[in-house]
Amino acid sequence: MYQFLLTHRYLTSKVMPLLAALAVALCTAMVIIVWSVMGGFLVMLINSGRTLVGDVTISWPITGFAHYEELIKRLEADPDVAAATPTIETYGLIGLPDGRTETVQIKGVDGPSYTKVTGFADTLYWKPIDTPHPKDKYKDDPRLQNHKLWEFCFEGGKNLVRYEKPERGNVAVERPAVVLGVSVSGFNIREQWGFYPGQARARQPDGTTKPVNTILPVDGSVTINVLPMDTKGRAVDMVARTFPVANEFHSGLYEIDHKTVFVQLDALQNMLKMNRATRVATDSVVTTNAKGEETFATPTVLGEDPARVTNVLVRGKTQSFESKAADALADKVAGIYRQFAKDFEGQVPSSTSIRILTWEDQNRTMINAVRKETALVLFIFSFVSMTAVFLVLAIFWAMVSEKTKDIGILRAIGASRKGVAGTWLLYGAAIGLLGAVVGFAIAYGVVTNINAIHEWLGEKLGLYIWDPKIYYFSRIPSDLNATHVTIVLAGGVLASCVGALWPALRAARMSPVRALRFE
Amino acid sequence: MTAAANNSAVLRATNVRKTYQLGRLRVPVLRGVNIDVRRGEFVAILGASGSGKSTLLHLLGGLDAADKATTDTGPASIEFEGSDLIRFSTGRLDEYRRRRVGFVFQFYHLLPELTVLQNVTIAAMTAMGKLEYWSKRGEVRAHASALLERVGLGHRLQHRPAELSGGERQRVAIARALVNKPDLLLADEPTGNLDRVTGASILDLFTDLHKGGQTMVVVTHDEATAARADRVVRLVDGSVVAA
Ligand SMILES: Nc1ncnc2c1ncn2[C@@H]1O[C@H](COP(=O)(O)OP(=O)(O)O)[C@@H](O)[C@H]1O
Numbered sequence: 001m002y003q004f005l006l007t008h009r010y011l012t013s014k015v016m017p018l019l020a021a022l023a024v025a026l027c028t029a030m031v032i033i034v035w036s037v038m039g040g041f042l043v044m045l046i047n048s049g050r051t052l053v054g055d056v057t058i059s060w061p062i063t064g065f066a067h068y069e070e071l072i073k074r075l076e077a078d079p080d081v082a083a084a085t086p087t088i089e090t091y092g093l094i095g096l097p098d099g100r101t102e103t104v105q106i107k108g109v110d111g112p113s114y115t116k117v118t119g120f121a122d123t124l125y126w127k128p129i130d131t132p133h134p135k136d137k138y139k140d141d142p143r144l145q146n147h148k149l150w151e152f153c154f155e156g157g158k159n160l161v162r163y164e165k166p167e168r169g170n171v172a173v174e175r176p177a178v179v180l181g182v183s184v185s186g187f188n189i190r191e192q193w194g195f196y197p198g199q200a201r202a203r204q205p206d207g208t209t210k211p212v213n214t215i216l217p218v219d220g221s222v223t224i225n226v227l228p229m230d231t232k233g234r235a236v237d238m239v240a241r242t243f244p245v246a247n248e249f250h251s252g253l254y255e256i257d258h259k260t261v262f263v264q265l266d267a268l269q270n271m272l273k274m275n276r277a278t279r280v281a282t283d284s285v286v287t288t289n290a291k292g293e294e295t296f297a298t299p300t301v302l303g304e305d306p307a308r309v310t311n312v313l314v315r316g317k318t319q320s321f322e323s324k325a326a327d328a329l330a331d332k333v334a335g336i337y338r339q340f341a342k343d344f345e346g347q348v349p350s351s352t353s354i355r356i357l358t359w360e361d362q363n364r365t366m367i368n369a370v371r372k373e374t375a376l377v378l379f380i381f382s383f384v385s386m387t388a389v390f391l392v393l394a395i396f397w398a399m400v401s402e403k404t405k406d407i408g409i410l411r412a413i414g415a416s417r418k419g420v421a422g423t424w425l426l427y428g429a430a431i432g433l434l435g436a437v438v439g440f441a442i443a444y445g446v447v448t449n450i451n452a453i454h455e456w457l458g459e460k461l462g463l464y465i466w467d468p469k470i471y472y473f474s475r476i477p478s479d480l481n482a483t484h485v486t487i488v489l490a491g492g493v494l495a496s497c498v499g500a501l502w503p504a505l506r507a508a509r510m511s512p513v514r515a516l517r518f519e
Numbered sequence: 520m521t522a523a524a525n526n527s528a529v530l531r532a533t534n535v536r537k538t539y540q541l542g543r544l545r546v547p548v549l550r551g552v553n554i555d556v557r558r559g560e561f562v563a564i565l566g567a568s569g570s571g572k573s574t575l576l577h578l579l580g581g582l583d584a585a586d587k588a589t590t591d592t593g594p595a596s597i598e599f600e601g602s603d604l605i606r607f608s609t610g611r612l613d614e615y616r617r618r619r620v621g622f623v624f625q626f627y628h629l630l631p632e633l634t635v636l637q638n639v640t641i642a643a644m645t646a647m648g649k650l651e652y653w654s655k656r657g658e659v660r661a662h663a664s665a666l667l668e669r670v671g672l673g674h675r676l677q678h679r680p681a682e683l684s685g686g687e688r689q690r691v692a693i694a695r696a697l698v699n700k701p702d703l704l705l706a707d708e709p710t711g712n713l714d715r716v717t718g719a720s721i722l723d724l725f726t727d728l729h730k731g732g733q734t735m736v737v738v739t740h741d742e743a744t745a746a747r748a749d750r751v752v753r754l755v756d757g758s759v760v761a762a
């Protein structure tokens with residue numbers, strides 16, 4: 001009992017142990033913050049990474065594969081599959097209204113089915129909103145007004161079309177359109193509440209510049225250039241086509257928002273010559289008829305080249321973060337493909353060469369990199385936190401020396417060695433606990449306000465640590481995980497106990513008479 | 520002499536030796552001390568400074584270990600109620616200090632962070648388990664307060680030692696030594712650090728305690744103090760000499 005009394009008294013009457021507690025607090029706070037941000041980063045990465053790829057992808061890059069409609073029909077017949085959608089993935093150039101050209105990843109998607117498989121619709125940026133972002137004090141966000149327009153943009157975005165006024169009649173004309181990543185054009189300047197259009201100036205032939213409308217989905221259009229390949233993978237001439245912009249999307253992954261353009265699937269198939277085509281014989285174009293005149297013969301139809309896509313994305317019925325769930329679905333999909341490849345032997349890639357990837361496989365390098373980085377950073381910071389152990393050790397060593405006489409007194413009135421050691425250990429634990437609690441409070445405050453703190457730092461000191469270009473995300477993510485917090489706090493208390501252990505043993509071993517004579 | 524002094528010895532030290540090792544030098548401080556303390560007796564150990572009084576008292580109180588007996592020196596023992604302290608385990612020695620003896624030091628040795636009352640109750644705490652203390656804490660506090668009242672500090676319970684005079688601190692130390700109702704009260708020059716008047720009042724307190732039946736051994740270099748005892752043991756150069 002006296003252990004508690006002394007711990008309480010020593011804690012409330014000395015400054016040194018409070019410094020030790022502060023050191024423990026800062027170390028635990030540091031580790032919790034790092035773990036939360038890195039963990040949040042990982043969760044956000046995984047979430048964003050999988051938003052636009054579905055759970056499992058069947059992939060045959062560049063040339064693509066045929067009969068995908070049949071494959072999708074079979075996939076969707078499976079009870080574990082919620083939906084499947086065809087896509088084309090390729091690279092190309094985008095010509096922007098201000099004359100710039102950028103390389104981008106181009107994805108041909110079928111709006112309605114792509115929305116069923118992925119979170120595409122949720123990422124569309126231009127849609128009507130009712131309440132402004134809490135930080136949008138002056139209600140600058142253009143989406144707050146003109147709801148009708150944004151409603152059209154939203155619908156258009158989901159279907160990759162731009163609705164335009166018809167020349168005659170009153171049925172809107174649907175033109176195939178593209179959806180750009182929100183950072184592709186460079187016109188959208190990020191504000192605290194999201195993105196809003198900034199001012200872009202287009203270069204004129206005479207060398208001057210003039211402002212251009214920067215909300216692309218309103219009336220902007222872009223030129224898409226792609227390089228078609230034949231079934232053997234040989235490049236044919238570059239194809240360019242101008243598309244109206246239907247909408248822009250914001251996945252949160254900077255790389256994707258900066259470099260991805262969605263194009264309506266049919267239009268892209270056409271451009272890449274991956275659409276359905278009639279194959280004709282090339283040897284008998286010119287024939288000689290009975291009169292000896294050469295005529296163009298109706299080409300002999302040899303067959304039909306069916307439409308092709310490079311990917312089929314599949315979404316499972318159960319949505320889970322577990323790798324196992326995705327792996328199980330991938331196995332299922334592989335089974336279905338095996339049968340499909342057998343039925344269409346010679347026309348589609350064999351089941352051994354086709355690539356079937358889970359969302360995790362597709363983001364593996366990125367996810368693993370972050371996982372490794374998290375582990376490394378945690379290791380380093382935990383190592384740095386060892387300083388707390390040594391600080392507690394040093395402070396306790398000094399305090400044991402200072403309190404040597406007290407130890408002699410305690411022994412003289414009958415305290416056992418164990419009791420004396422226990423006092424110091426308890427004291428160490430109390431300091432650790434105090435430090436851990438304060439550390440958690442600090443970490444909680446920082447983690448939950450990390451973006452506000454970051455913005456404040458940026459505003460006041462011009463210090464921007466988080467550069468979205470480097471870190472994929474426009475906001476600093478965080479995930480205060482209860483297990484992680486518990487581990488760190490327990491570690492803090494344990495470290496303090498370890499730091500107190502040696503001085504405690506020294507105190508216990510001290511001869512009471514020697515201790516009493518100590519001045 | 521009180522009637523109680525006729526009882527058999529509570530404490531009997533036989534041929535007790537203590538040698539300090541100073542580097543290669545062996546410094547014999549106690550050279551075969553014999554001493555008896557009977558129940559209810561007030562024994563004074565009188566000796567000049569450096570004669571080994573404190574060392575002897577520490578051995579009697581189980582605070583330090585006497586030399587192990589050798590064939591040269593012959594058997595040694597410090598028997599408390601028949602069992603030999605020299606052969607006690609550490610745990611048993613702790614127990615002995617905790618329940619059987621109370622110590623009063625020349626320099627009071629109070630814990631500066633604790634209040635007067637806590638300085639007394641902490642000794643009771645060491646003798647009790649946590650649960651036991653928790654269930655009896657009211658009683659313990661009442662008992663400690665009563666003791667402090669008795670030594671004349673009833674109005675100072677919540678003060679810190681630093682706020683007390685030397686005499687008052689020594690009273691706190693006495694109350695602490697008594698809180699576990701020890702069989703034996705050991706005091707090492709309890710008035711050595713006090714002025715004559717204050718010292719006399721402390722000695723009065725000891726005399727009172729003795730009248731109440733408390734067995735005690737008081738170490739002093741002062742003849743006047745020794746005069747209050749039932750019996751005086753003179754220590755010269757680590758040996759007891761005839762009175
Ligand atoms: N820990 C020790 N190491 C060496 N010598 C000691 C130690 N403690 C006491 N002494 C010596 O033992 C002798 C007796 O000391 P002490 O018992 O304190 O005498 P007294 O209490 O009678 O003044 C002294 O000469 C002292 O220097």
Ligand SMILES: [Mg+2]
Pocket residue numbers: 572573574707708
């Ligand atoms: Mg002395």
